Amino acid sequence: MGMREEQGLEKRIRELEATVKLRTEQLIASTSRAYSFLDSLHMGFIMCDVNPEVVLTNTSVRGFLSDEARGEWTLAEIDQLLEPSLHLKELVTQSLKEQRSMELNEVNLGKRVLRLFIAPMVNNEAKGDVQPIGAVILVEDVTEKTVLERSKDEFFFIASHELRTPLTAIRGNASVMKKYYPDVMKDQNLSAMVDDIHTSSMRLIELVNDFLDVSALEQGKIQMNPEAFKLDDVVTEVLRELQSLGDAKSLKLVAGPGLGGTPAVLADRKRVKQVVYNLLGNAIKFTDGGGITVDAQAEGKFAHCTVTDTGSGMSEENQKLLFRKFQQAGSSLLSRDTTTGTGLGLYISKLIVELSGGKIGLEHSEVGKGSTFGFTLPVA
Amino acid sequence: MQKILMIEDDPLVGRLYKRVFELEGFTIEWAENGQDGLDKVKTMGPDIILLDVMMKGLNGLEVLTRLKDEPKTAGIPVLVLTNVSDARITQLATEKGAVAAMVKSETEPEGVVGMIKGILAKAGK
Numbered sequence: 001m002g003m004r005e006e007q008g009l010e011k012r013i014r015e016l017e018a019t020v021k022l023r024t025e026q027l028i029a030s031t032s033r034a035y036s037f038l039d040s041l042h043m044g045f046i047m048c049d050v051n052p053e054v055v056l057t058n059t060s061v062r063g064f065l066s067d068e069a070r071g072e073w074t075l076a077e078i079d080q081l082l083e084p085s086l087h088l089k090e091l092v093t094q095s096l097k098e099q100r101s102m103e104l105n106e107v108n109l110g111k112r113v114l115r116l117f118i119a120p121m122v123n124n125e126a127k128g129d130v131q132p133i134g135a136v137i138l139v140e141d142v143t144e145k146t147v148l149e150r151s152k153d154e155f156f157f158i159a160s161h162e163l164r165t166p167l168t169a170i171r172g173n174a175s176v177m178k179k180y181y182p183d184v185m186k187d188q189n190l191s192a193m194v195d196d197i198h199t200s201s202m203r204l205i206e207l208v209n210d211f212l213d214v215s216a217l218e219q220g221k222i223q224m225n226p227e228a229f230k231l232d233d234v235v236t237e238v239l240r241e242l243q244s245l246g247d248a249k250s251l252k253l254v255a256g257p258g259l260g261g262t263p264a265v266l267a268d269r270k271r272v273k274q275v276v277y278n279l280l281g282n283a284i285k286f287t288d289g290g291g292i293t294v295d296a297q298a299e300g301k302f303a304h305c306t307v308t309d310t311g312s313g314m315s316e317e318n319q320k321l322l323f324r325k326f327q328q329a330g331s332s333l334l335s336r337d338t339t340t341g342t343g344l345g346l347y348i349s350k351l352i353v354e355l356s357g358g359k360i361g362l363e364h365s366e367v368g369k370g371s372t373f374g375f376t377l378p379v380a
Numbered sequence: 381m382q383k384i385l386m387i388e389d390d391p392l393v394g395r396l397y398k399r400v401f402e403l404e405g406f407t408i409e410w411a412e413n414g415q416d417g418l419d420k421v422k423t424m425g426p427d428i429i430l431l432d433v434m435m436k437g438l439n440g441l442e443v444l445t446r447l448k449d450e451p452k453t454a455g456i457p458v459l460v461l462t463n464v465s466d467a468r469i470t471q472l473a474t475e476k477g478a479v480a481a482m483v484k485s486e487t488e489p490e491g492v493v494g495m496i497k498g499i500l501a502k503a504g505k
Contacts, residue, residue: 157464161434164463164485169392172489176396179490180403205485209465223467 044114044139047121048075052092052135061139064112083108088116092135096120099132106146113146114139156215163208167201174198210344214325217351224268224355228380231305232259234269235294238276245284246292253280256295262303266380267356275352275360278345279307279373287311287370298379306363306374313367322362323350353377382500384408385426387417387443388461389435393484397430400489401496414438418446421453428500430492431478433462433469441472448477457499461492 038045044061048054054073065073065081075089082088086107095102101119108114116139120132174197178185185191216222232255239253246253265272276294283292290310297304314322323346353360353375360375384406388394394410401408409424411417414435421429429447433440440460447453460473460481470481479499482492 157466160465161463164465164483165390165393168463168484169396171485172393172396172400175488175490176400176403180400208485212465225467 042141044137044141046073046078046137046139048092048135048137050096050132050134052089052096054078055134064109064114064139064141081109088137092118092137096132096135106142111143112141113143115142116140152219153221156212156221160208160212164205167205167208171198171201171205174201210348213348214344214351217348217355220355222271222355224271226266226268226356228264228266229269229272230264231262231272231296231303231377234273234276235259235296235305238273238280239294242277242280242284245281249284249288251284251287251289252291253284254291254293256293256306258295258297262296262298262305264380265303265377267358267377268352271352271356272377275349275375276305276307278349279375282345283307283309283311283371283373290370299376301379302358302376303379304374304376306372308370308372310370313369313371314362314365315367319362319365322346323360349375381405381407382428383424383426384428384430384496385411385417385421385424386430387411387414387435387440388430388432389413390432393432396489397492400493404493406496414440414443417443421447421456426456427503428496429456429458430496431458431460433460433473434464441469441476444473444476444478457503459492459495459499 038056038058039060041058041060044064045056045058046054046061047056052075054075057073062069062073065078075092079086079088086104091102091104095118099120099122101117104116104118106113107116116137118135118137121134121136122130123133174194177194178191178198185194213222235255239255243253280292280294287309288311292307292309294305294307296306325344325347350360357378358376361373363372363374365371384401386394386397386401386408388397388410389412391412394412398408398410409420409426411420415438417429417431418438431440431443435443438446440462444458444460447456447458454477458478460470460478461484462469462473462481463484465483465486473481480495482495487495
Protein backbone atom coordinates (compact mmCIF):
# COMPACT_ATOMS: atom_id res chain seq x y z
CA MET A 1 0.00 0.00 0.00
CA GLY A 2 1.45 3.35 -0.96
CA MET A 3 1.65 6.45 1.16
CA ARG A 4 -1.12 8.17 -0.71
CA GLU A 5 -3.48 5.22 -0.38
CA GLU A 6 -2.84 4.98 3.36
CA GLN A 7 -3.54 8.67 3.84
CA GLY A 8 -6.68 8.30 1.80
CA LEU A 9 -7.90 5.43 4.00
CA GLU A 10 -7.20 7.31 7.23
CA LYS A 11 -9.11 10.27 5.92
CA ARG A 12 -12.01 8.02 5.04
CA ILE A 13 -12.00 6.45 8.54
CA ARG A 14 -11.98 9.93 10.15
CA GLU A 15 -14.87 10.95 7.96
CA LEU A 16 -16.76 7.78 8.91
CA GLU A 17 -16.10 8.35 12.63
CA ALA A 18 -17.37 11.91 12.32
CA THR A 19 -20.50 10.70 10.55
CA VAL A 20 -21.14 8.00 13.19
CA LYS A 21 -20.68 10.59 15.94
CA LEU A 22 -23.07 12.98 14.25
CA ARG A 23 -25.68 10.29 13.62
CA THR A 24 -25.39 9.05 17.21
CA GLU A 25 -25.92 12.56 18.51
CA GLN A 26 -28.88 12.97 16.19
CA LEU A 27 -30.27 9.64 17.35
CA ILE A 28 -29.85 10.54 21.03
CA ALA A 29 -31.43 13.89 20.39
CA SER A 30 -34.42 12.40 18.60
CA THR A 31 -34.84 9.62 21.19
CA SER A 32 -34.74 12.10 24.03
CA ARG A 33 -37.18 14.27 22.14
CA ALA A 34 -39.48 11.26 21.89
CA TYR A 35 -39.06 10.58 25.61
CA SER A 36 -39.73 14.18 26.59
CA PHE A 37 -42.72 14.18 24.28
CA LEU A 38 -44.14 11.09 25.98
CA ASP A 39 -43.35 12.42 29.44
CA SER A 40 -45.04 15.72 28.78
CA LEU A 41 -48.33 14.00 27.85
CA HIS A 42 -51.13 14.19 30.40
CA MET A 43 -52.32 10.91 29.07
CA GLY A 44 -50.61 7.79 30.36
CA PHE A 45 -48.60 5.80 27.85
CA ILE A 46 -47.45 2.19 28.08
CA MET A 47 -45.57 0.51 25.26
CA CYS A 48 -45.50 -3.29 25.17
CA ASP A 49 -43.57 -5.76 23.04
CA VAL A 50 -45.22 -8.76 21.37
CA ASN A 51 -44.84 -11.07 24.42
CA PRO A 52 -46.59 -8.85 25.66
CA GLU A 53 -44.46 -7.19 28.30
CA VAL A 54 -43.92 -3.54 29.23
CA VAL A 55 -41.05 -1.89 27.34
CA LEU A 56 -41.68 1.72 28.23
CA THR A 57 -43.96 3.85 30.39
CA ASN A 58 -44.28 7.60 30.61
CA THR A 59 -44.33 9.82 33.71
CA SER A 60 -48.12 10.22 33.73
CA VAL A 61 -48.92 6.54 33.83
CA ARG A 62 -46.29 5.92 36.51
CA GLY A 63 -48.02 8.65 38.51
CA PHE A 64 -51.39 6.90 38.11
CA LEU A 65 -49.92 3.57 39.21
CA SER A 66 -47.94 4.64 42.26
CA ASP A 67 -47.05 7.69 44.32
CA GLU A 68 -43.49 6.46 44.72
CA ALA A 69 -40.72 6.34 42.15
CA ARG A 70 -39.76 2.79 41.23
CA GLY A 71 -38.33 0.72 38.39
CA GLU A 72 -40.26 -0.36 35.30
CA TRP A 73 -43.60 -2.08 35.83
CA THR A 74 -44.61 -5.45 34.47
CA LEU A 75 -48.06 -6.04 33.00
CA ALA A 76 -48.80 -8.57 35.77
CA GLU A 77 -48.03 -5.95 38.41
CA ILE A 78 -50.31 -3.40 36.72
CA ASP A 79 -53.03 -6.07 36.44
CA GLN A 80 -52.93 -6.56 40.19
CA LEU A 81 -53.69 -2.89 40.83
CA LEU A 82 -56.69 -2.82 38.50
CA GLU A 83 -60.12 -4.18 39.34
CA PRO A 84 -60.05 -8.01 39.61
CA SER A 85 -62.44 -8.61 36.70
CA LEU A 86 -60.05 -6.95 34.29
CA HIS A 87 -57.12 -8.88 32.80
CA LEU A 88 -54.95 -6.36 31.04
CA LYS A 89 -52.33 -8.83 29.82
CA GLU A 90 -54.99 -11.02 28.21
CA LEU A 91 -56.59 -8.01 26.56
CA VAL A 92 -53.26 -6.85 25.11
CA THR A 93 -52.57 -10.38 23.85
CA GLN A 94 -55.99 -10.42 22.22
CA SER A 95 -55.45 -7.01 20.67
CA LEU A 96 -52.15 -8.20 19.17
CA LYS A 97 -53.59 -11.48 17.92
CA GLU A 98 -56.69 -9.98 16.37
CA GLN A 99 -54.84 -6.83 15.29
CA ARG A 100 -57.56 -4.56 16.52
CA SER A 101 -57.73 -1.75 19.02
CA MET A 102 -60.03 -1.74 22.01
CA GLU A 103 -61.40 0.81 24.42
CA LEU A 104 -62.22 0.25 28.09
CA ASN A 105 -64.35 2.82 29.86
CA GLU A 106 -64.55 3.37 33.61
CA VAL A 107 -61.73 1.13 34.79
CA ASN A 108 -61.17 1.50 38.52
CA LEU A 109 -57.67 1.88 39.90
CA GLY A 110 -57.89 2.66 43.60
CA LYS A 111 -59.74 5.94 43.83
CA ARG A 112 -59.09 6.81 40.23
CA VAL A 113 -61.34 6.05 37.27
CA LEU A 114 -59.43 5.44 34.05
CA ARG A 115 -60.24 5.01 30.41
CA LEU A 116 -57.91 2.65 28.55
CA PHE A 117 -57.23 2.43 24.86
CA ILE A 118 -55.22 -0.55 23.62
CA ALA A 119 -53.89 -0.59 20.06
CA PRO A 120 -51.47 -2.85 18.20
CA MET A 121 -48.40 -1.13 16.69
CA VAL A 122 -47.55 -1.99 13.13
CA ASN A 123 -44.35 -1.09 11.30
CA ASN A 124 -45.68 0.75 8.28
CA GLU A 125 -42.47 0.31 6.31
CA ALA A 126 -42.52 -3.48 6.47
CA LYS A 127 -43.75 -5.25 3.35
CA GLY A 128 -45.92 -8.32 2.90
CA ASP A 129 -47.67 -9.97 5.83
CA VAL A 130 -47.54 -7.18 8.40
CA GLN A 131 -47.36 -8.41 11.99
CA PRO A 132 -47.65 -6.06 14.97
CA ILE A 133 -44.35 -5.24 16.61
CA GLY A 134 -46.01 -4.52 19.92
CA ALA A 135 -48.92 -2.65 21.45
CA VAL A 136 -49.55 0.70 23.07
CA ILE A 137 -51.88 1.33 25.95
CA LEU A 138 -53.11 4.90 26.36
CA VAL A 139 -54.47 5.70 29.79
CA GLU A 140 -56.72 8.67 30.50
CA ASP A 141 -57.65 9.76 34.01
CA VAL A 142 -61.42 10.37 33.84
CA THR A 143 -61.99 10.50 37.62
CA GLU A 144 -63.22 14.09 37.72
CA LYS A 145 -65.39 13.67 34.65
CA THR A 146 -66.94 10.54 36.12
CA VAL A 147 -67.60 12.11 39.52
CA LEU A 148 -69.25 15.08 37.81
CA GLU A 149 -71.37 12.77 35.69
CA ARG A 150 -72.50 10.83 38.76
CA SER A 151 -73.41 13.97 40.66
CA LYS A 152 -75.44 15.13 37.66
CA ASP A 153 -77.32 11.82 37.82
CA GLU A 154 -78.02 12.29 41.48
CA PHE A 155 -79.15 15.84 40.85
CA PHE A 156 -81.87 14.73 38.44
CA PHE A 157 -82.89 11.90 40.72
CA ILE A 158 -83.36 14.28 43.64
CA ALA A 159 -84.77 17.15 41.59
CA SER A 160 -87.43 14.91 40.11
CA HIS A 161 -88.45 13.77 43.56
CA GLU A 162 -88.37 17.17 45.24
CA LEU A 163 -90.29 18.91 42.47
CA ARG A 164 -92.95 16.27 42.20
CA THR A 165 -93.75 15.94 45.89
CA PRO A 166 -95.34 19.37 46.46
CA LEU A 167 -96.99 19.13 43.03
CA THR A 168 -98.56 15.85 44.07
CA ALA A 169 -100.02 17.56 47.13
CA ILE A 170 -101.45 20.44 45.05
CA ARG A 171 -102.92 18.12 42.42
CA GLY A 172 -104.22 15.65 44.99
CA ASN A 173 -105.82 18.19 47.31
CA ALA A 174 -107.53 19.99 44.45
CA SER A 175 -108.95 16.74 43.23
CA VAL A 176 -110.06 15.69 46.75
CA MET A 177 -111.89 19.01 47.19
CA LYS A 178 -113.76 18.45 43.92
CA LYS A 179 -114.71 14.88 44.71
CA TYR A 180 -115.44 14.87 48.44
CA TYR A 181 -116.75 18.38 49.14
CA PRO A 182 -119.57 18.81 46.62
CA ASP A 183 -121.49 21.14 48.95
CA VAL A 184 -118.70 23.68 49.05
CA MET A 185 -118.04 23.25 45.35
CA LYS A 186 -121.56 24.43 44.57
CA ASP A 187 -120.04 27.89 44.61
CA GLN A 188 -119.15 28.24 40.93
CA ASN A 189 -116.29 30.66 41.46
CA LEU A 190 -114.69 28.45 44.04
CA SER A 191 -115.15 25.40 41.86
CA ALA A 192 -113.54 27.19 38.89
CA MET A 193 -110.59 28.23 41.02
CA VAL A 194 -110.05 24.70 42.26
CA ASP A 195 -110.19 23.51 38.66
CA ASP A 196 -107.50 26.03 37.73
CA ILE A 197 -105.32 24.91 40.62
CA HIS A 198 -105.69 21.33 39.45
CA THR A 199 -104.94 22.18 35.82
CA SER A 200 -101.91 24.26 36.83
CA SER A 201 -100.47 21.45 38.89
CA MET A 202 -100.93 19.05 35.98
CA ARG A 203 -99.21 21.43 33.63
CA LEU A 204 -96.29 21.78 36.02
CA ILE A 205 -96.01 18.03 36.44
CA GLU A 206 -95.95 17.65 32.66
CA LEU A 207 -93.24 20.29 32.46
CA VAL A 208 -91.10 18.61 35.10
CA ASN A 209 -91.52 15.28 33.32
CA ASP A 210 -90.53 16.80 29.97
CA PHE A 211 -87.45 18.49 31.42
CA LEU A 212 -86.33 15.31 33.10
CA ASP A 213 -87.01 13.25 29.97
CA VAL A 214 -84.94 15.59 27.84
CA SER A 215 -81.97 15.60 30.13
CA ALA A 216 -82.09 11.84 30.63
CA LEU A 217 -82.47 11.16 26.90
CA GLU A 218 -79.72 13.61 25.98
CA GLN A 219 -77.37 11.98 28.42
CA GLY A 220 -78.33 8.54 27.19
CA LYS A 221 -79.51 7.72 30.70
CA ILE A 222 -82.87 6.33 29.69
CA GLN A 223 -82.87 2.60 29.49
CA MET A 224 -84.81 1.42 26.46
CA ASN A 225 -86.55 -1.91 26.94
CA PRO A 226 -87.21 -3.16 23.42
CA GLU A 227 -89.96 -5.72 22.93
CA ALA A 228 -91.93 -6.89 19.91
CA PHE A 229 -95.39 -5.33 19.72
CA LYS A 230 -97.99 -4.24 17.19
CA LEU A 231 -98.16 -0.51 16.47
CA ASP A 232 -101.86 -1.12 15.99
CA ASP A 233 -102.36 -1.79 19.73
CA VAL A 234 -100.47 1.30 20.83
CA VAL A 235 -102.31 3.55 18.38
CA THR A 236 -105.67 2.17 19.54
CA GLU A 237 -104.75 2.89 23.16
CA VAL A 238 -103.65 6.45 22.39
CA LEU A 239 -106.74 7.11 20.26
CA ARG A 240 -108.91 5.98 23.16
CA GLU A 241 -107.04 8.13 25.68
CA LEU A 242 -107.19 11.25 23.52
CA GLN A 243 -110.76 10.72 22.32
CA SER A 244 -112.18 13.23 24.81
CA LEU A 245 -109.77 15.93 23.64
CA GLY A 246 -110.80 15.24 20.04
CA ASP A 247 -114.49 15.23 20.98
CA ALA A 248 -114.09 18.60 22.70
CA LYS A 249 -113.08 20.06 19.32
CA SER A 250 -115.47 17.87 17.32
CA LEU A 251 -112.56 16.24 15.51
CA LYS A 252 -112.80 12.81 13.96
CA LEU A 253 -109.91 10.60 15.13
CA VAL A 254 -109.38 7.68 12.77
CA ALA A 255 -107.20 4.58 12.82
CA GLY A 256 -106.16 4.05 9.19
CA PRO A 257 -106.63 0.79 7.25
CA GLY A 258 -102.90 0.00 7.08
CA LEU A 259 -102.41 -0.29 10.83
CA GLY A 260 -103.70 -3.83 11.24
CA GLY A 261 -101.53 -5.26 8.48
CA THR A 262 -98.25 -3.78 9.71
CA PRO A 263 -95.79 -6.31 11.19
CA ALA A 264 -94.76 -6.06 14.84
CA VAL A 265 -91.98 -3.58 15.64
CA LEU A 266 -89.08 -3.93 18.04
CA ALA A 267 -88.87 -0.96 20.40
CA ASP A 268 -89.65 0.25 23.90
CA ARG A 269 -93.46 0.10 23.92
CA LYS A 270 -93.93 2.73 26.61
CA ARG A 271 -91.67 5.19 24.81
CA VAL A 272 -93.27 4.59 21.42
CA LYS A 273 -96.64 5.24 23.00
CA GLN A 274 -95.20 8.55 24.23
CA VAL A 275 -94.26 9.43 20.62
CA VAL A 276 -97.70 8.52 19.21
CA TYR A 277 -99.36 10.38 22.09
CA ASN A 278 -97.27 13.43 21.33
CA LEU A 279 -97.89 13.45 17.57
CA LEU A 280 -101.62 12.87 17.96
CA GLY A 281 -101.82 15.38 20.83
CA ASN A 282 -100.09 18.02 18.68
CA ALA A 283 -102.39 17.29 15.75
CA ILE A 284 -105.44 17.82 17.98
CA LYS A 285 -103.97 21.05 19.37
CA PHE A 286 -103.37 22.57 15.96
CA THR A 287 -106.51 21.34 14.17
CA ASP A 288 -109.82 23.14 14.53
CA GLY A 289 -111.99 21.26 12.08
CA GLY A 290 -111.96 17.99 10.16
CA GLY A 291 -110.03 15.10 11.57
CA ILE A 292 -106.81 13.22 12.19
CA THR A 293 -105.82 9.88 10.74
CA VAL A 294 -103.14 7.63 12.17
CA ASP A 295 -101.96 4.99 9.73
CA ALA A 296 -99.02 2.68 9.16
CA GLN A 297 -97.45 0.46 6.55
CA ALA A 298 -94.46 -1.82 6.20
CA GLU A 299 -91.48 -0.43 4.31
CA GLY A 300 -88.73 -3.03 4.00
CA LYS A 301 -87.27 -3.66 7.42
CA PHE A 302 -89.22 -0.78 8.93
CA ALA A 303 -92.76 0.06 9.89
CA HIS A 304 -93.75 3.56 8.88
CA CYS A 305 -96.39 5.30 10.99
CA THR A 306 -98.03 8.58 9.92
CA VAL A 307 -100.28 11.10 11.65
CA THR A 308 -102.19 13.27 9.18
CA ASP A 309 -104.30 16.23 10.25
CA THR A 310 -106.49 18.80 8.54
CA GLY A 311 -105.06 21.55 10.70
CA SER A 312 -103.35 24.88 10.22
CA GLY A 313 -100.29 23.56 8.39
CA MET A 314 -96.94 25.33 8.38
CA SER A 315 -94.94 27.54 6.05
CA GLU A 316 -91.58 26.19 4.87
CA GLU A 317 -89.83 28.76 7.03
CA ASN A 318 -91.58 27.50 10.14
CA GLN A 319 -91.10 23.85 9.24
CA LYS A 320 -87.37 24.26 9.75
CA LEU A 321 -87.94 25.13 13.39
CA LEU A 322 -89.63 21.86 14.26
CA PHE A 323 -87.96 19.13 16.34
CA ARG A 324 -85.75 21.63 18.10
CA LYS A 325 -85.62 22.04 21.82
CA PHE A 326 -88.39 24.31 23.18
CA GLN A 327 -89.51 25.12 19.69
CA GLN A 328 -92.99 25.63 18.46
CA ALA A 329 -92.89 26.48 14.80
CA GLY A 330 -93.37 30.17 14.25
CA SER A 331 -93.21 31.26 17.82
CA SER A 332 -91.00 34.09 18.84
CA LEU A 333 -89.99 34.06 22.48
CA LEU A 334 -92.63 36.53 23.57
CA SER A 335 -95.43 35.27 21.36
CA ARG A 336 -95.09 31.65 22.43
CA ASP A 337 -98.35 29.88 23.03
CA THR A 338 -97.65 28.82 26.56
CA THR A 339 -100.99 27.08 26.93
CA THR A 340 -100.06 24.31 24.56
CA GLY A 341 -97.10 22.81 26.31
CA THR A 342 -93.39 23.13 26.70
CA GLY A 343 -92.42 22.83 23.05
CA LEU A 344 -90.32 19.86 24.04
CA GLY A 345 -92.62 17.14 22.73
CA LEU A 346 -91.26 16.81 19.20
CA TYR A 347 -87.70 17.08 20.44
CA ILE A 348 -88.32 14.27 22.94
CA SER A 349 -90.05 12.20 20.25
CA LYS A 350 -87.09 12.65 17.95
CA LEU A 351 -84.65 11.51 20.65
CA ILE A 352 -86.81 8.44 21.40
CA VAL A 353 -87.28 7.41 17.76
CA GLU A 354 -83.61 7.86 16.96
CA LEU A 355 -82.56 5.87 20.03
CA SER A 356 -84.89 3.12 18.77
CA GLY A 357 -83.14 3.01 15.39
CA GLY A 358 -85.83 4.85 13.44
CA LYS A 359 -86.40 8.26 11.89
CA ILE A 360 -88.99 10.94 12.50
CA GLY A 361 -89.98 14.00 10.51
CA LEU A 362 -92.56 16.26 9.00
CA GLU A 363 -93.47 14.55 5.75
CA HIS A 364 -95.81 17.07 4.26
CA SER A 365 -97.40 20.34 5.24
CA GLU A 366 -99.45 22.99 3.52
CA VAL A 367 -100.62 26.20 5.12
CA GLY A 368 -104.35 26.05 5.76
CA LYS A 369 -104.65 22.41 4.67
CA GLY A 370 -102.83 20.37 7.26
CA SER A 371 -99.70 18.37 8.01
CA THR A 372 -98.43 14.80 8.04
CA PHE A 373 -95.85 13.75 10.58
CA GLY A 374 -94.26 10.32 10.38
CA PHE A 375 -91.76 8.05 12.04
CA THR A 376 -90.25 4.67 11.35
CA LEU A 377 -89.30 1.81 13.67
CA PRO A 378 -87.44 -1.42 12.89
CA VAL A 379 -89.71 -4.45 12.52
CA ALA A 380 -89.19 -7.26 15.03
CA MET B 381 -112.99 -1.94 58.86
CA GLN B 382 -109.92 -2.35 56.67
CA LYS B 383 -106.71 -1.06 58.16
CA ILE B 384 -104.01 0.72 56.19
CA LEU B 385 -100.53 1.49 57.43
CA MET B 386 -98.97 4.39 55.55
CA ILE B 387 -95.18 4.84 55.81
CA GLU B 388 -94.50 8.33 54.43
CA ASP B 389 -92.06 10.96 55.65
CA ASP B 390 -93.47 13.96 53.81
CA PRO B 391 -96.23 15.70 55.79
CA LEU B 392 -97.87 17.20 52.67
CA VAL B 393 -98.30 13.84 51.01
CA GLY B 394 -99.05 12.07 54.29
CA ARG B 395 -101.90 14.44 55.19
CA LEU B 396 -103.35 14.14 51.67
CA TYR B 397 -103.60 10.34 51.69
CA LYS B 398 -104.66 10.17 55.35
CA ARG B 399 -107.59 12.47 54.57
CA VAL B 400 -108.59 10.60 51.42
CA PHE B 401 -108.57 7.19 53.05
CA GLU B 402 -110.50 8.44 56.06
CA LEU B 403 -113.10 9.96 53.72
CA GLU B 404 -113.27 6.57 52.01
CA GLY B 405 -113.98 4.91 55.35
CA PHE B 406 -110.66 3.17 55.99
CA THR B 407 -108.76 3.12 59.25
CA ILE B 408 -105.35 4.54 58.48
CA GLU B 409 -102.31 4.81 60.67
CA TRP B 410 -99.44 7.01 59.58
CA ALA B 411 -95.80 6.19 60.30
CA GLU B 412 -93.48 9.07 59.57
CA ASN B 413 -90.32 7.08 58.95
CA GLY B 414 -89.17 3.57 58.11
CA GLN B 415 -88.39 2.46 61.65
CA ASP B 416 -91.69 3.86 62.95
CA GLY B 417 -93.38 1.85 60.19
CA LEU B 418 -91.69 -1.40 61.21
CA ASP B 419 -92.76 -0.79 64.83
CA LYS B 420 -96.36 0.09 63.96
CA VAL B 421 -96.82 -2.89 61.65
CA LYS B 422 -96.45 -5.18 64.68
CA THR B 423 -98.88 -3.32 66.91
CA MET B 424 -101.60 -2.55 64.39
CA GLY B 425 -101.58 -5.59 62.08
CA PRO B 426 -102.60 -3.74 58.90
CA ASP B 427 -104.43 -5.31 55.94
CA ILE B 428 -102.21 -3.40 53.54
CA ILE B 429 -99.16 -1.14 53.64
CA LEU B 430 -98.61 2.04 51.62
CA LEU B 431 -94.86 2.59 51.41
CA ASP B 432 -92.85 5.61 50.32
CA VAL B 433 -89.36 5.01 48.85
CA MET B 434 -87.13 8.03 49.41
CA MET B 435 -87.07 8.52 53.18
CA LYS B 436 -84.50 9.71 55.67
CA GLY B 437 -82.99 6.86 57.69
CA LEU B 438 -84.37 3.50 56.59
CA ASN B 439 -85.51 3.96 52.99
CA GLY B 440 -88.60 2.29 51.57
CA LEU B 441 -86.76 -0.50 49.79
CA GLU B 442 -84.94 -1.41 53.02
CA VAL B 443 -88.24 -1.39 54.91
CA LEU B 444 -89.74 -3.61 52.20
CA THR B 445 -86.88 -6.10 52.50
CA ARG B 446 -87.37 -6.30 56.28
CA LEU B 447 -91.13 -6.70 55.95
CA LYS B 448 -90.69 -9.57 53.51
CA ASP B 449 -87.91 -11.22 55.55
CA GLU B 450 -90.12 -11.37 58.64
CA PRO B 451 -92.60 -14.28 58.41
CA LYS B 452 -95.22 -12.42 60.47
CA THR B 453 -95.34 -9.49 58.02
CA ALA B 454 -94.29 -11.16 54.75
CA GLY B 455 -97.90 -11.83 53.76
CA ILE B 456 -99.15 -8.24 54.05
CA PRO B 457 -99.55 -6.70 50.60
CA VAL B 458 -97.36 -3.64 50.06
CA LEU B 459 -98.12 -0.88 47.55
CA VAL B 460 -95.07 1.26 46.85
CA LEU B 461 -95.80 4.93 46.20
CA THR B 462 -92.92 7.07 45.07
CA ASN B 463 -92.13 10.24 43.21
CA VAL B 464 -88.92 8.86 41.80
CA SER B 465 -90.06 7.78 38.36
CA ASP B 466 -87.19 5.51 37.59
CA ALA B 467 -88.03 2.15 36.05
CA ARG B 468 -85.25 0.58 38.13
CA ILE B 469 -87.00 1.53 41.39
CA THR B 470 -90.31 0.07 40.22
CA GLN B 471 -88.58 -3.11 39.13
CA LEU B 472 -86.62 -3.42 42.38
CA ALA B 473 -89.77 -2.89 44.42
CA THR B 474 -91.72 -5.61 42.63
CA GLU B 475 -88.72 -7.96 42.76
CA LYS B 476 -88.60 -7.43 46.50
CA GLY B 477 -92.24 -8.43 46.79
CA ALA B 478 -94.31 -5.24 46.44
CA VAL B 479 -97.67 -5.81 44.72
CA ALA B 480 -97.14 -2.73 42.56
CA ALA B 481 -95.34 0.60 42.46
CA MET B 482 -97.02 3.87 41.51
CA VAL B 483 -95.67 7.36 40.81
CA LYS B 484 -97.53 9.77 43.10
CA SER B 485 -97.48 12.78 40.79
CA GLU B 486 -98.93 10.65 37.97
CA THR B 487 -101.85 9.36 40.00
CA GLU B 488 -104.94 11.06 41.41
CA PRO B 489 -105.75 10.13 45.03
CA GLU B 490 -108.79 8.35 43.59
CA GLY B 491 -106.45 6.17 41.57
CA VAL B 492 -104.55 5.17 44.71
CA VAL B 493 -107.83 4.39 46.48
CA GLY B 494 -108.93 2.27 43.52
CA MET B 495 -105.63 0.41 43.51
CA ILE B 496 -105.84 -0.32 47.25
CA LYS B 497 -109.44 -1.56 46.95
CA GLY B 498 -108.41 -3.78 44.05
CA ILE B 499 -105.47 -5.29 45.93
CA LEU B 500 -107.58 -5.92 49.04
CA ALA B 501 -110.34 -7.53 46.98
CA LYS B 502 -107.80 -9.83 45.33
CA ALA B 503 -106.35 -10.74 48.73
CA GLY B 504 -109.88 -11.64 49.84
CA LYS B 505 -110.07 -8.96 52.52
